[in-house]
Amino acid sequence: MRESKQYSRRQLFTHFARQPIESPPRLLISNTCDNLYGYCESCVDVCPEQAILWLADKKPTIDVAKCRHCKRCIDACFINAITINE
Template structure:
C-alpha cells in the first residue's frame, strides 16, 4: 500500500496554487555579425561572462550564468539579441 504525503496549509496555498514563473530568455539571431568574425561587443558588455564565443558561428548565451541584466542587448549595435517569453 502506498503512503500518502502530507502537505502543510502553506504548501497547499502557495506552492501548488501558483504556476511556476517563467523567466524571459535571451536569443541571438542569425544576423549576428560574429558570423563574419569581428564583433565582440556583447561579450565585452556581459558582467557575468555568460556568452560563449565561437570563431565560426554566432555566440551562445549560457542561461545558467545569465542574470538577464540586458547589457548585451544595449551593446549590440545591430539588435541581434532579443528577449523571448519561452523558458
C-alpha cells in the same frame, strides 16, 4: 443547457491551488549576428557575468545558468541581434 464538469478533490486541489510556474525570460541571439560573417565581441565584452560564450565563425551562445538578465548585451549589440523571449 450547459453541461457541468465534475472534478475530483485531487483535481480541484492540485489544479487550482498551484500557481503556474513562470519561466524567466530568455535571451536569444539571432542568425543576423555579425560574428557569423566577421568579428564582433561587443556583447561578450559587456557581460559582467561572462555568460556569453564566443566561438569563431559561429553565433555566440548564452549560458542560462550564468545570465542574470541585466540586458547590457542587448544595448551593446549595434545590429539588434539579441532579443528577449518572454
